[in-house]
Amino acid sequence: MITGLAHSGVCVPDCEAAVAYYRDVLGFTVLSPPYVMDGDAIRSDMGELLADPAVKAAIVGFSDDGDRVLEVIEYLRADGSDARRTAGLADPGLTHVGLICDDLDETRKSLEDKGVHFLVDGVADIAGVRTSWFADPWGVVFILVEKGKPGRPYFAQYG
Secondary structure (H helix, E strand, O other), X not given: OOOOOOEEEEEOOOHHHHHHHHHHOOOOEEEEEEEEEOOHHHHHHHOOOOOOOOEEEEEEEOOOOOOOEEEEEEEOOOOOOOHHHHXXXXXXXXXXXXXXXXXXXXXXXXXXXXXXXXXXXXXXXXXXXXXXXXXXXXOOEEEEEEEOOOOOOHHHOOO
16 A cells, blocks of 8 residues: 655756755755665666666755655666656646745745746745746756645645
């Protein structure tokens, strides 16, 4: 039986650069620094998905958030494509990562000052939350969410 969410994986061309971005720009904590997985163990895990898998991976997140983390992955012997960069929000598949913040206006201004590319001009008020959308340098889309009722989970803000 499935009992919870563990992580979301983000594929990047340079694991070290991505970890630095998520740490220095977005404020994530590096919970597990970049390390290489190669050999029999990774072949046992992913060998049916990639011909000869080897990855450099790291875990970033927030120290008090349990298993809800981002796994930052660089595939060392597999070429990717730009298909995700051209995918739209309405295309099937994972579309974005939601991040909770206490003060959306302050967070957005801080990220803009660091050069973050926002996809929308301002802030929206919807279903009891305030939101604003941005993308990281690799095209991963994020939504900042400020909860109107901080004591409630994100999905229980309306009403």
